[in-house]
Amino acid sequence: MNGYQTLAYDIIAHEMSRPTIFKDESRLFPDHVPMNLVHRDPQLKSLSRIFKVLLESPGSVAQKVTLVGDVGVGKTAVAKRFGSTMESIAKGRGTDLRYVHVNCYKDRTLFLVVKKVAQQILPSIPDRGFSAQELFESLWKILEEENIYLLLALDEADFLLSVAGEKDAPLYFLSRVADEYINKPQRLSLILITRNLEFLSDLNKSVQSSLLHNVIRFERYTSEQIYDIIRVRGFEALKEGTLGEEVLAMIADISSPQGDARYALELLWRAGKYADAEAAARVLPEHVRKAQLDVSQFPMHIVIELPLHERLFLLSVAKVLKRNRSAYVTMGEVESTYRLLCETNKIEPRKHTQSWEYLQTLKNLGILYTKISGAGFRGKTTLIGLLNLSIEAVEKGLSKLEG
Ligand SMILES: Nc1ncnc2c1ncn2[C@@H]1O[C@H](COP(=O)(O)OP(=O)(O)OP(=O)(O)O)[C@@H](O)[C@H]1O
Ligand SMILES: [Mg+2]
Structure with a gap:
């Protein structure tokens, strides 16, 4: 080892062994799906009522629901928590229900969406040389052979594009697919997630009405609700005694105009990082201000x-x-x-x-x-x-x- 390597090693090892106020910082990460989604009972109840039929008489109907609300209001988190809970309840009743969450910002075409689903249901399905429709047909065959039901969430659905060569617009195809398999069990239910419903106005009227039949709205969180959210997640993520009421209230107040839980959680996480950098025993208001400065880039x-x-x-x-x-x-x-x-x-x-x-x-x-x-x-x-x-x-x- 030369001198530089030793120095780097020392720096890294020293940083790694520094005391920290975090117990499990991943609890504050945006993709963590918490077990409890405080203040989202009404949305979880509506989802349960709509999809109850999938458990009671699987195959009888294909349900469709649209979740709509601004940035960071818990749409993705609620859908994922609902989906995985449905999977396990169905399993307990002997129904093979699979929840698949696709982010259409990443997978923008019908082909990519179907490929994502296929990979999760049966990773060995070949996806080369197929059109979206052909791939979907082989996927459907597997669903029938193995008696699998699918609950598909299309997150950020506004990004779904129609690509030249794909016969139908993706949402048209996915929401009308049941019609093709008439008199057979319905195997595909949909959860559409979007920040606003405007993009639906471009779609075919029958697709529109089937997607707007069940709409679940997510209002922006109030300051008090954000307080409760970051309190629960903050206590999971930080060691006892490091997070005070004042800091929680401050973050909630700062975040409440947007009502965005993601922003509030990011502020808390960054504030915790500032506390660690200064070897502070707890998160202080100035750590929150520094965190906010990072996030907002104030001129x-x-x-x-x-x-x-x-x-x-x-x-x-x-x-x-x-x-x-x-x-x-x-x-x-x-x-x-x-x-x-x-x-x-x-x-x-x-x-x-x-x-x-x-x-x-x-x-x-x-x-x-x-x-x-x-x-x-x-x-x-x-x-x-x-x-x-x-x-x-x-x-x-x-x-x-x-x-
Ligand atoms: N009620 C809640 N309790 C705990 N954490 C929550 C709650 N609502 C949202 N969160 C958390 O806040 C963050 C943002 O939520 P989510 O990603 O679900 O927002 P979204 O509505 O999908 O926003 P976007 O439209 O930007 O995708 C996530 O880390 C999520 O876990
Ligand atoms: Mg989301």
């Missing part, structure tokens, strides 16, 4: 180009947040630091009423956000938090102000 020039008093106001928020090591500060605390900053920089401070205007401007720019105090405060107080930026970034951006 720093907006901060640097702020007018003088807005800059002083923002810097005051950052300073109080730093001193308190908290997620939020009050206007009173910010104003007294602001006056102090003005004094040290020999600048005449502006009046109290101006502060609310600075706050509004900085809110409009997406740099600060406010919420009304809850437990732990007397009366109702406006709490101010930093959005999209870390204290460190603000201090660095505005360092010229401090003489």
